[in-house]
Amino acid sequence: MQYQSQAVAKPYFIAAIGLFVGQILFGLILGLQYVIGDFMFPEIPFNVARMVHTNLLIVWLLFGFMGAAYYLVPEEAERELFSPGLAILMFWIFLVAGALTILGYLLVPYSGLAELTQNSVLPTMGREFLEQPTITKLGIVVVALAFLFNIGMTILKGRKTAVSLVLLIGLLGLAVMFLFSFYNPDNLAKDKYYWWWVVHLWVEGVWELILGSILAFVLIKTTGVDREVIEKWLYVIIAMTLITGIIGTGHHYYWIGAPEYWQWWGSIFSALEPIPFFMMTVFAFNMVNRRRRNHPNKAAVLWAMGTAVMAFLGAGVWGFLHTLAPINYYTHGTQITAAHGHMAFYGAYVMIVLTMISYAMPMLRGRTAAPSNRSQVVEMWSFWLMTVSIVFITLFLTGAGILQVYLQRYSGDPLPFMVVQDKIAMFYWMREVAGAVFMVGLIAYVASFFVGSRDPEATAVAGDSAAA
Amino acid sequence: MSQAFTKAMARNIFYGGSVFFILLFLALTFDTHNAWPQRDNHEAITEKVSEGKRLWEENNCIGCHTLLGEGAYFAPELGNVFKRYGGKDGIKAFIMSRPKEGVPGRRSMPQFNFSDAELDAIAEFLEYVSGMNTANWPPNIQG
Amino acid sequence: MRGILMDTVVRHEQARPGYPPGDLAIWIFILAELLVFAIFFAAYAFARSGQAELFNHYQATLNRDTALFNTLALLTSSYFVVRGVVAAREGNNALCARWLWAAVAMGGLFLVIKASEYADHFAAGVSLSSNTFYMFYLSLTFFHFMHVILGMVILAAVAVKAGRDGYSPDDHTGVETGASYWHMVDMVWLILFPLVYVMR
Numbered sequence: 001m002q003y004q005s006q007a008v009a010k011p012y013f014i015a016a017i018g019l020f021v022g023q024i025l026f027g028l029i030l031g032l033q034y035v036i037g038d039f040m041f042p043e044i045p046f047n048v049a050r051m052v053h054t055n056l057l058i059v060w061l062l063f064g065f066m067g068a069a070y071y072l073v074p075e076e077a078e079r080e081l082f083s084p085g086l087a088i089l090m091f092w093i094f095l096v097a098g099a100l101t102i103l104g105y106l107l108v109p110y111s112g113l114a115e116l117t118q119n120s121v122l123p124t125m126g127r128e129f130l131e132q133p134t135i136t137k138l139g140i141v142v143v144a145l146a147f148l149f150n151i152g153m154t155i156l157k158g159r160k161t162a163v164s165l166v167l168l169i170g171l172l173g174l175a176v177m178f179l180f181s182f183y184n185p186d187n188l189a190k191d192k193y194y195w196w197w198v199v200h201l202w203v204e205g206v207w208e209l210i211l212g213s214i215l216a217f218v219l220i221k222t223t224g225v226d227r228e229v230i231e232k233w234l235y236v237i238i239a240m241t242l243i244t245g246i247i248g249t250g251h252h253y254y255w256i257g258a259p260e261y262w263q264w265w266g267s268i269f270s271a272l273e274p275i276p277f278f279m280m281t282v283f284a285f286n287m288v289n290r291r292r293r294n295h296p297n298k299a300a301v302l303w304a305m306g307t308a309v310m311a312f313l314g315a316g317v318w319g320f321l322h323t324l325a326p327i328n329y330y331t332h333g334t335q336i337t338a339a340h341g342h343m344a345f346y347g348a349y350v351m352i353v354l355t356m357i358s359y360a361m362p363m364l365r366g367r368t369a370a371p372s373n374r375s376q377v378v379e380m381w382s383f384w385l386m387t388v389s390i391v392f393i394t395l396f397l398t399g400a401g402i403l404q405v406y407l408q409r410y411s412g413d414p415l416p417f418m419v420v421q422d423k424i425a426m427f428y429w430m431r432e433v434a435g436a437v438f439m440v441g442l443i444a445y446v447a448s449f450f451v452g453s454r455d456p457e458a459t460a461v462a463g464d465s466a467a468a
Numbered sequence: 469m470s471q472a473f474t475k476a477m478a479r480n481i482f483y484g485g486s487v488f489f490i491l492l493f494l495a496l497t498f499d500t501h502n503a504w505p506q507r508d509n510h511e512a513i514t515e516k517v518s519e520g521k522r523l524w525e526e527n528n529c530i531g532c533h534t535l536l537g538e539g540a541y542f543a544p545e546l547g548n549v550f551k552r553y554g555g556k557d558g559i560k561a562f563i564m565s566r567p568k569e570g571v572p573g574r575r576s577m578p579q580f581n582f583s584d585a586e587l588d589a590i591a592e593f594l595e596y597v598s599g600m601n602t603a604n605w606p607p608n609i610q611g
Numbered sequence: 612m613r614g615i616l617m618d619t620v621v622r623h624e625q626a627r628p629g630y631p632p633g634d635l636a637i638w639i640f641i642l643a644e645l646l647v648f649a650i651f652f653a654a655y656a657f658a659r660s661g662q663a664e665l666f667n668h669y670q671a672t673l674n675r676d677t678a679l680f681n682t683l684a685l686l687t688s689s690y691f692v693v694r695g696v697v698a699a700r701e702g703n704n705a706l707c708a709r710w711l712w713a714a715v716a717m718g719g720l721f722l723v724i725k726a727s728e729y730a731d732h733f734a735a736g737v738s739l740s741s742n743t744f745y746m747f748y749l750s751l752t753f754f755h756f757m758h759v760i761l762g763m764v765i766l767a768a769v770a771v772k773a774g775r776d777g778y779s780p781d782d783h784t785g786v787e788t789g790a791s792y793w794h795m796v797d798m799v800w801l802i803l804f805p806l807v808y809v810m811r
Binding site (some may be wrong): 125 | 482486489490492493497500509524527534535538539543545560573580597601603605607611
Binding site for chain 1 (some may be wrong): 655
């Protein structure tokens, strides 16, 4: 660690991992509810468990992004963080607000929570992924502003690199697009149109900037390839991301009351959305092949390569599968969407946060640039367990989706929703098994922080060269 | 020199391309605003429909159902449920009929204990949604 | 003009065997742009094959004279750009800037004419939602319209730098980069014009 203030990243990363475990736990509950309909009913109905599952995902990824920024920016700016105290304060505010919100979901009926938090004053609740009470949303805005101020001031006063500027633009975009979550008109067509300005322009827009800059940072550090080369790639990739992704929003506008030309605009541009992901894969492999040193933290490099491949598969390939309007007409709102969502989120965002944690954690714990060999072996096991099981989850959900589309939408004698659900239950069972394996992988991941942490190669004090 | 691929150039493409497509997106959004009145069934939005939408949101219906294909995939599509159930009465009767403790081994919608007025508002909201022009989606009545 | 174009190519190859001219990044970008336009054109052809009569009918409502005039405007501007590159290569920055500004002016003329065409359409109540033909016509031409604006911005930036004596015979990659982009914008129109206005 080159700068003392980078240490504030550590609690962010720990919280991220903790919430990740919670997210997967609720994922398993949801998977079981798919096949045992009354599991935990009526105490934790499906909608509550799902809300916890998705909201925990968003919150822990945000913790991960913030931790990554706090670690990365001082090193890029070559100066201490503007205010480490503010970063720690915001950590606790965000954690407490997040925990209270999740507890609210679990302990109070949702309508009671709406009443309790005065949703009627400014109704923003009850829309997918934006279920948080309005007061929590305001809290998120405050935390985001303080965070951006802290990061922005650090960059402004220090060295400005492409990596940190792109990260800043991505984080700024994240905060700005979130403001659309406060717009909730009664007109459903408009409500849905602008809802996507948060959801799509996050995950297929500004978050990809964050993804790109973290990946670039880790590759600079682990491969030793010239910064100029990596930053050039970074710019080209994120340029393609926004060029395809902004109009690509149109692939959500086919069937929600927006004019029908979106079917053309959305299909054409979203069909190109895999290109930046493919470039990212080529980029990561290229840089690792041209590496000028063998970084001792092999697990971190594995995660970096993994995210480049899995983001392309999940977001690129599985996204393309159902993005063209004539196909989407049949697949819209089926398990195909769920399949794509799981692999895309895991490949692009879960893995990039884990990449950063894997790279930074040894230094944050005051050790050498890499954990012990034993620890790395366990971590790599967790990589493969989680990655392979998410591939299977995706394949099983895709199978379920294809059958669902055929039985419910395509065949000459379409069957009712619930009848179809019974017929595809087999796929849900297999998905749940794959989910359990994922949980094993996650446990192994957590364990890797404790395995071999006293081994000699891990405990030697980090020198400057190792930390660079 | 002509082979140069400069970082400055890549950066300019990023900034220029982003601004270009943001402007294009805003232009299309502007046109979408002009096109909505013919498609969004806004004339059907009454006080009651607004109240129905609020109830829809404050009971997190989207956490199980899809509405125009968006939401969770645990329970049926409701954008066309007004047509599928043949009117408001069918919707109201179904919501009222749900057992408090669920159905053993099966998925079941919770019992929300809505008042008659609330049930009516929800049904009116779903009627309004079914009147939107969704480019013929869903493909059939099963949603 | 053809002579000068050929001349440019030959001289260019003599001067520097390295192809393509300009910054390599712009060529990746140009290829990406051409890919988007190609897909758009293919989609147009696909939609047209299904509704040929509708397309023919509404195609007849377009003003081909103004479109032809616009084609000439863009061709002229490309010629000016070529002269600008030649001037830069010979180290005459002031002349280069003058040619580029002339090209920008022709681009501006294109915009004015196209905008007046749009004004007529909108006055007649035509919009993206009118029918499939108008959807494609407006989408394609407006998408191109914005490219013309972007191309003008790029040419203007290059012209400003040339005006400040910012290029030399050894280093005028920037001029070539801007010129390459502008030729792409011009070329797309040369496909768009017959495809949307003329062919039936």
